[in-house]
Amino acid sequence: MDVVSDALSAMRLGRPFSDRVRASGSWCVRMPSYDGAGFHVVLEGSCWLLADGGSPVRLGAGDAVLLPHGTGHVLADFALDAGAVEKAVPFEQWRDEPAAQDSTGRGDGDSDVEMLCGKYRLDRSRMHPLMAELPKVVHLPNRVGSPGSHPELRAAIALLGGELDARRPGAYTALPSLLDLLLVYMIRSWMAESTTGAWPGALNDDVTAAALRALHADPAAPWTNERLAAAAGVSRPTLARRFTAVVGRPPMAYLTWWRLTFAATLLRDTPDTLTAVARRVGYGSPYALSHAFNREFGTTPGRYRAQARARLQGSH
Incomplete structure (x- = not known):
């Protein structure tokens, strides 16, 4: 993706x-x-x-x-x-x-x-x-x-x-x-x-675009700043500076936000269990995902899934 x-x-x-x-x-x-x-x-x-x-x-x-x-x-x-x-x-x-x-x-x-x-x-x-x-x-x-x-x-x-x-x-x-x-x-x-716009610039910046492609291609990978910088072909300070300047948040903060956003999409659109969702978005256990999800969304994954499914039904 x-x-x-x-x-x-x-x-x-x-x-x-x-x-x-x-x-x-x-x-x-x-x-x-x-x-x-x-x-x-x-x-x-x-x-x-x-x-x-x-x-x-x-x-x-x-x-x-x-x-x-x-x-x-x-x-x-x-x-x-x-x-x-x-x-x-x-x-x-x-x-x-x-x-x-x-x-x-x-x-x-x-x-x-x-x-x-x-x-x-x-x-x-x-x-x-x-x-x-x-x-x-x-x-x-x-x-x-x-x-x-x-x-x-x-x-x-x-x-x-x-x-x-x-x-x-x-x-x-x-x-x-x-x-x-x-x-x-x-x-x-x-x-x-x-x-x-900032995002057209981000996707036209070779370093930032390469880092974003890597994160979106495999959000579950055990990313670190060092590993992501290597994927983008630059040093860690260069990646941090350029990524943060155009995206508006550091690479690992963006990754955390995207993992939880991706988890919400999977809960809404698939029948996957919480264990399967956690594995696909890079969390080691359903408990770890639930804790982070509740902090981000203010609700549990189960309640979010029920509410999201209701909204989806209402859109048809």
């Missing part, structure tokens, strides 16, 4: 949800805040998005936008202002009642628009710092031929559009898989363009 894959696996709950939306004329709808991540892909036409506390963003055909913290927002066919936002119709009402699309009284929309709108359910109690530092709105414009065009993201969007058009056999499996792929590519694209 790698850091991004592990970060997503630790947070994901249930299957992603998506809905194909077509709009024409004048319209303005509100998406409430959500305990997960929302996304929109504009398949045809254009529209505007205004996240709570943010600035208006114009979305064109082929654009993707990720709201990784589930921020409430408004979508409309015109450039939004505070007055228009107050008149926005709740999305569920607007979708079910086409007449509500004209509730804003505005008639200056450019054209019809078709979008793919969706949500990923996330467990925020175990948010990896890479995910935590994503901005409120990740806008990925469709800039074909430019350095930031992100061909993999464009290909995933094209595949999604084709799958939605055809509804071919196997769509029930294909669509969630493509939506998972879309999420990975949106995060990758943000990392490629980010100039401020």
Whole structure:
């Protein structure tokens, strides 16, 4: 596993949800805040998005936008202002009642628009710092031929559009898989363009990236600072300095946090016994894992498993 894959696996709950939306004329709808991540892909036409506390963003055909913290927002066919936002119709009402699309009284929309709108359910109690530092709105414009065009993201969007058009056999499996792929590519694209985030820098730093790969590949190994420095090909002081500077905590502190996060994921997603979980995450006994787990989570592994399973059931 790698850091991004592990970060997503630790947070994901249930299957992603998506809905194909077509709009024409004048319209303005509100998406409430959500305990997960929302996304929109504009398949045809254009529209505007205004996240709570943010600035208006114009979305064109082929654009993707990720709201990784589930921020409430408004979508409309015109450039939004505070007055228009107050008149926005709740999305569920607007979708079910086409007449509500004209509730804003505005008639200056450019054209019809078709979008793919969706949500990923996330467990925020175990948010990896890479995910935590994503901005409120990740806008990925469709800039074909430019350095930031992100061909993999464009290909995933094209595949999604084709799958939605055809509804071919196997769509029930294909669509969630493509939506998972879309999420990975949106995060990758943000990392490629980010100039401020710490984690894109961490994964682009040869020493830190090598250490992170080693820890995530085998979290149960008997890691020490010396052994990890050797895996990264540097001295122990160099590893400690560079790792702590970009990750925000020393290597062994990060390892402890990740082991317990991984244990929580296994308790939620597998039937493994506590003994098996302890072995997979590098603890010598179930007692040792329980003690560390209770210190980190404020509850026992058994109670955590029951609560996490209940949340997982609620996400389906």
